[in-house]
Amino acid sequence: MPKGNPSLLYSAPCEEGFDSEKFFLLARSVFSNVSAGDGRIRSGRRIPRGFKSLISSYKIIGSHSPLMGCGRIDVALVKLCPGVEITAVKEENIIRFVEACAASEECGGVLACVPPSENWRGLIALAVSSPVKSVTVPPELMDFICAEGLKMYIHKSCGLSEAALDGYVSDDRILFDDSLVRLHAAKIDEALASIRFCDLAASDGKIVLAVVEKLAEARVKLGKYLGTSGRGAARFAAEFIRNGLYATDCSATALDALRAALMLKYDAAPAEGHFVWGSVLVDGVMDGEEFSLVVSKPPHVRGEHFTSIKPLLGGYASSQFGADLYCYYVEKAASMLSPDGSAVMLISNKWMRSRYGEGLRRFFALRPPRMVADLGSAPQMTGSAMPLCVLSFYKEAVHDEPVLVIAADGAWNGLPRARASVQPYVRGAEELGETPWNFTEADKKSLEEKICEKSVPLAACAGGVYRGVLTGLNEAFVIDAAEAEEIASAEPESASMLVPFYTGREVKRYYLPPAKKRLIFMPKGYTDRRRELEAPDRWFAAHHPEVASRLAPFERRAAKRRDMGDYWWELRSCKYYGVFERGKLILPVITKRLSAAASESPAYVNDKCCVIEGCDWFLLALLNSKVMDYIFRARSPELLNGYFELRTSVLSSLPIRRVNMENAAQRALMEEITAAGKKLSELYAQDPPGKYKKISPEASETERLLDRAVYKLYNLSAKEIKLVENN
Secondary structure, eight states, X not given: OOOOOEEEEEEEEXXXXXXXXXXXXXXXXXXXXXXXXXXXXXXXXXSOTTOTTTEEEEEEEEEXXXXXXXOOEEEEEEEEOTTOOGGGOOHHHHHHHHHHHHHHTTSSEEEEEEOOBTTBOOEEEEEEEOSXXXXXXXXXXXXXXXXXXXXXXXXXXXXXXXXXXXXXHOTTOOSOOOHHHHHTHHHHHHHHHTOOEEETTOTTSHHHHHHHHHHHHHHHHTHHHHOOTTOOHHHHHHHHHHHTEEEEESOHHHHHHHHHHHHHHHSOOOOTTSEEESOTTTSOTTTTOOEEEEEEOOOOOOGGGOGGGGGGGTTSGGGGGTOOHHHHHHHHHHHTEEEEEEEEEEEESGGGTSGGGHHHHHHHHHSOOXXXXXXXXSOOOTTOOXXXXXXXXXXXXXXXXXXXXXXXXXTOOOGGGHHHHSOOEEEOGGGOSSSOOOOXXXXXXXXXXXHHHTEEEHHHHSSOXXXXXXXXXXXXXXXXXXXXXXXXXXOGGGGGGEEEEEOGGGOBTTBOOOOSEEEEOOBTTTTHHHHTTSOHHHHHHHHOHHHHHHHGGGHHHHHTOTTBOSSTTSBOOOTTGGGGGSOEEEEESEESSOOOEEEOSOOEEBTTEEEEESOOHHHHHHHTSHHHHHHHHHHSOXXXXXXXXXXXXXXXXXXXXXXXXXXXXXXXXXXXXXXHHHHHHHHHHHSOOBTTBOOOHHHHHHHHHHHHHHHHXXXXXXXXXXXXXXX
């Protein structure tokens, strides 16, 4: 399971006269099960890197253990370094230190205090470390999703149009027509007071804290029409926390830390049974409950990391396609809404275009969403962890209403102004089916259709398309070339099992450098075909002592792999291992542009590579062309920093133009493209590319001529070529 990330839930200066004894009593008031800590002072190497000039030491004076579940939250006293200028100490540095402690102590969270001293008011901070990686949400995005949620809830509960509520719930609208809000202020206030809200995966607690603040702020605004007496934000927040706030999470410490943060900030705690530890997907948590609003950012966990619970997820549409975990949470959210309920989910945008998202796309083909904000092509926002998507929907979908789509581009100016900065458009619900959702302009869509018009999928005209080798433990089975040479020299019998091995980062366009690593390659059946009647472990130790010695420290971990062979030193069974021994094309999975290299000799690659059987020079050149890169980008999920992910399903579907060999012009273009593929491979081998190195003028000119030939092959116009060139 991926490791989580620390996150601050609360920080505030100490009150006058605050001391360590009062701090411990405060900890016991917000945590139900605090015991005395180990009392040991952490200093020196125990101080996280980057804080040694600020923090002298810290002492764990208490620890809280959840009544259910596992984990702990430490209570720590922090001491500043002698001589530190108190006036120069920035609170954000102390906060960052507490976050670092939450990670370094390997606990679920840390409640820390830097006691007051002369010229220093002191600071209390609470940070939590979620057990799984969650999205770090920029403030403008958090405000956007909370505003969308409240707007949808008020729309359903009060019957006001979403357009009339835009200015009321959004912070960036100063002037707006508030006539309808004024007229229905009492009704809106009553609806907000009776809301039932749930975060299905509270994780770092940031969404809950943001919704509490946003809802209290929305009720305070109504004081303009209802009078301000007794209408303070603290009162409204406390009422909501005690009556209408629900949350679940797979981490008991995360929920306890969130409850503590609410008590510290608002002096209010959720009602008994409103915060429930467990998974809403498989544990029956909140079964039978219905909510008028769900806002959540579920964990992003790949399918291979939750195989133990997959048999329990068979009832979800996403289960048929090996979807990531967040897809199941979206479906679950829909099932937990009241008849007039609404939901806003912050998730990865990959489901819209990937194969594993087909189940969720089918789900929404039957119940269209209200809004899809695809942020994948927007410049990276500070703090964001991955390309994101905001998805909102009602319990009862209205099929005759269009779906609002916000597709970010280079003109992106921040989410609160999304509708102004990025021209939104609407899609008929019937357009959003199980096929990939690509929100592109009409001319780009038309260009893709033209490229595909007289083409066939790559899988239909090439050898097999495969992914790289899965060892289950690269640390053990992948070794440096120098170490492999030592083993082969001392043990010639093992030389044949030490095969060249590449990672995706090492594969370049037209060029495969000399392999720096070797794979210890013993697939399933290797031992049994050779050992005859000898015991497997004795045979291995006797015939391959150097390899056995190299792998021995990893025996326990290797034996736990799900994908091993007959014995712990063997790799999993695979029908296409022979492809790596013959001619093939290799493509990196994580790449800024579609890239392929030819290999005519044995070469194995990791799972961050795709492999096409056969060394086809025409196909090699085509894959490295701008036209094919254009299609690749249009169909692939975008990652951060301009990278895209190449999946075997996308590679298999790339449109390869059918060439009529009886047509002299088409045959000549094919020969020109094939020759360019061979020539560029030779040029790059003679002068390998580098990170900051320009390609040679000859290679650059050959690439230009290649792209020109490909444009002709696909019969692209000048306008269409410009679209490809500006991709």
